[in-house]
Amino acid sequence: MxxxxxxxxxxxxxxxxxxxxxxxxxxxSVQRDxxxxxxxxxxxxAEVPSPAAGVLLEILGKEGETVGVNAVIGRLGEAGEAxxxxxxxxxxxxxxxxxxxxxxxxxxxxxxxxxxxPAVPSVPVANEEASGGKVRSSPLVRNxxxxxxxxxxxxxxxxxxxxxxxxxxxxxxxxxxxxxxxxAAPAVSAAPVQVxxxxxxxxxxxxxxPxxxxxxxxxxxxxxxxxxxxAENMLNSKRTSAHVTTFFEVDFTxxxxxxxxxxxxxxxxxxTKLTFLPFVIKATIDALKALPIVNSSVEGDNIVYKHDYNVxxxxxxDWGLIVxxxxxxxxxSITGLARASQDLATxxxxxxxxxxxxxxxxxxxxxxxxxxxYTATPIINQPQVAILGMGGIHKKPWVIETPEGDAxxxxxxxxxxxxxxxxxxxxxxxxxxxxxxxxxxxxxxFSALL
Numbered sequence: 001m002x003x004x005x006x007x008x009x010x011x012x013x014x015x016x017x018x019x020x021x022x023x024x025x026x027x028x029s030v031q032r033d034x035x036x037x038x039x040x041x042x043x044x045x046a047e048v049p050s051p052a053a054g055v056l057l058e059i060l061g062k063e064g065e066t067v068g069v070n071a072v073i074g075r076l077g078e079a080g081e082a083x084x085x086x087x088x089x090x091x092x093x094x095x096x097x098x099x100x101x102x103x104x105x106x107x108x109x110x111x112x113x114x115x116x117x118p119a120v121p122s123v124p125v126a127n128e129e130a131s132g133g134k135v136r137s138s139p140l141v142r143n144x145x146x147x148x149x150x151x152x153x154x155x156x157x158x159x160x161x162x163x164x165x166x167x168x169x170x171x172x173x174x175x176x177x178x179x180x181x182x183x184a185a186p187a188v189s190a191a192p193v194q195v196x197x198x199x200x201x202x203x204x205x206x207x208x209x210p211x212x213x214x215x216x217x218x219x220x221x222x223x224x225x226x227x228x229x230x231a232e233n234m235l236n237s238k239r240t241s242a243h244v245t246t247f248f249e250v251d252f253t254x255x256x257x258x259x260x261x262x263x264x265x266x267x268x269x270x271x272t273k274l275t276f277l278p279f280v281i282k283a284t285i286d287a288l289k290a291l292p293i294v295n296s297s298v299e300g301d302n303i304v305y306k307h308d309y310n311v312x313x314x315x316x317x318d319w320g321l322i323v324x325x326x327x328x329x330x331x332x333s334i335t336g337l338a339r340a341s342q343d344l345a346t347x348x349x350x351x352x353x354x355x356x357x358x359x360x361x362x363x364x365x366x367x368x369x370x371x372x373x374y375t376a377t378p379i380i381n382q383p384q385v386a387i388l389g390m391g392g393i394h395k396k397p398w399v400i401e402t403p404e405g406d407a408x409x410x411x412x413x414x415x416x417x418x419x420x421x422x423x424x425x426x427x428x429x430x431x432x433x434x435x436x437x438x439x440x441x442x443x444x445x446f447s448a449l450l
Contacts, residue, residue, distance in 0.1 A: 002081060003052040005074035007067050010041045010355045015163055017041045018066045018225050019073065024056045030076065037074075038351065040225040044322065044358050047351045055079045143383065144169050146300055147240055170232060173239075226320040237382045242422040245377040248434040249415055251442050252393050255279050256412040258447055266450070270335060276393060276414075277313070277367060278337035282449065283440035284388055285309050285330045288363060291433050293425055295362050297383040303424055312361035312381060313341050315348045316370075322348050323381055325361040334449045369393060375415040385425060386433075389417035 007017050020038040024030050035047040036056075054076040061073030141164050145152050155172045157164040212218055223231070237243075259274055266274040288295040288309055297304045309330040312323040324344035326332070332340060347353050364381040369392030378389045391414050398411035416437065420430045 002057060002075045002077040003054065004072045005036065005048075005051060005076060007039070007061070007069050007071045007073050008048060009069040010039070010044055010046060014041050014069065014355070015165075016066050016068050019061045019063050020045065020225070021063055022059060022074075023047070026056055026059055028056050029079075030054065030056060044353055044355065045226055045319070045351055046353065050076065052076050055081075057081060141166055141169050143299075144173075144236065144240075148173050166232065166236075170236060224319060230320055233382070234379050237379050240382055241380050241385070243377075243380065243419055244422045244427065244430065245417050245419045246427070246430045246434060247375060247415055247417050248431075248438050249413055250438045251398065252276060252412040252414055254444075255441065255446060256393070262447075262450070266335075266338075270339060272338055272342040274334075274338055276390070277341055277365075278334045279441065279446055280365065280388075280390060280416075280437070281311055281313075281326070281329060281337045281341070282334060282446070283437045283444070284311065284363065284365060286440050287433050287436040289330075290436050291429060293429060294386050294420070294433050296385055296424070297362075298385065298421070298424060299383075306362040308360075308362060310360050310362045312364035312384075313344065314364060314366035314378075314381075315345045317349055322353070322358060323361065323364055324348050324353055324357050325359065327360065334446060364388070365390065369414065375417050377417060378419050380419055380421060385423075386418060386420040386430070388437075389419070391415040391417070 010017065017039040018041070020040050022037045023035050024037075030036060030050045030053065032051070032053045033049040036050040037048050039046060039048055055078060056074060057077045058075040059073075060075070061067050061071070067073060142152070144150070144166070145155075150169065150173065152164055152169075155164050155168055158168055255276060259276070263274045292305050293303070295306050295309065297306070308328060310325050310327050311329040312325045314321060314323050324347075326337065326340045326344065329337065329340075344353070344357065347357075361381065361384065363384055364387045366378045366387060367390040368376045368378070369390050372392040372394075375391040376389055378387045380387050393412050393414035395410050396413045397408050398413060399406055400409050400411070401407075416434060418430055418434050420433075
């Protein structure tokens with residue numbers, strides 16, 4: 001019998017995925033768990049393994065097509081077996097045309113004008129629970145709606161079955177239709193009041209696409225799905241959080257000396273290199289425990305303190321950026337953190353991450369010093385409230401204190417930055433957090449923590 005290939009659900013809030021590329025063509029043999037196609041979702045680009053061994057009989061989902069979770073996108077079977085046709089996705093619900101309003105009736109000339117009481121504006125509903133569950137959307141969409149006071153019932157949904165997607169809600173906010181805060185119902189005056197029709201609201205100007213002359217040497221390529229989603233997430237984060245960045249210079253000399261002493265034996269024993277990153281993760285966890293507000297998120301007017309320390313590590317890919325998460329990072333040694341971070345980075349570049357490995361982060365770290373960069377101002381990974389940046393670590397002449405007085409020595413110095421959400425983290429707390437990391441890195445004997 002033929003085996004259906006289904007669009008997998010790559011995360012709790014994922015309702016659909018885009019088929020990027022089929023790795024097999026009709027008639028090709030495939031083994032169970034062998035990569036069959038590549039898909040892209042809001043969370044990750046991933047390879048989909050074959051659910052069974054056999055021959056690819058049919059491809060029902062075309063490359064570039066976005067289909068719902070659990071939709072049949074292909075069929076597997078034995079050579080010569082005919083695959084039954086099936087729709088790639090559920091058929092959309094029929095569009096019911098709204099009834100036309102009755103023609104306006106002209107008032108009798110002799111009749112006096114009828115006074116109209118002011119209408120009581122309705123209060124926007126900011127989530128689907130408050131609106132009786134009629135609006136289908138993801139937790140991310142509902143969170144954006146709460147942040148901007150948007151009535152989800154007013155947002156046209158373009159997703160599967162009318163689901164409101166992230167693109168729908170962000171486009172609605174950009175058009176200026178849903179950014180108003182809830183309006184309290186005014187008291188009805190005893191005296192009749194004539195209500196004038198509201199003035200039409202001018203639509204925001206549409207960006208004009210650049211026009212290139214015939215001889216211009218340009219290449220135009222559409223953004224990939226991942227690139228578009230990265231752009232949306234970056235803009236959403238800048239709109240959501242009040243970004244402030246603070247910088248500290250940190251002396252990594254003690255760690256550099258320890259690495260020089262043990263890095264060869266460490267790699268031979270553990271199969272991974274010993275970089276500066278696991279030491280920074282360890283110091284960061286200590287700082288998160290000392291200042292819990294940095295390991296939190298904002299939900300409306302509430303602050304949610306996280307008691308797990310799930311550290312996301314930004315990984316640069318040839319086709320974008322992804323942030324896999326080290327779960328329960330506080331339970332790992334320096335060696336465990338080195339193994340975990342290297343494993344996640346390797347599998348991210350091979351498109352082998354699982355959905356739960358790119359979700360649930362409580363704090364993120366990004367290393368822009370890989371190519372020698374001095375420092376930068378990273379953008380917060382929502383819904384987190386801060387992100388730590390690692391700059392390049394370079395040898396510099398440095399003033400140190402000795403029993404005989406100040407002296408100049410060659411030290412390994414790096415600049416670390418912390419971008420934080422000023423809505424709930426004050427500047428003093430941001431500085432205390434980085435100062436805590438600095439002190440841990442400069443004074444801790446990490447040899448006992450390997």
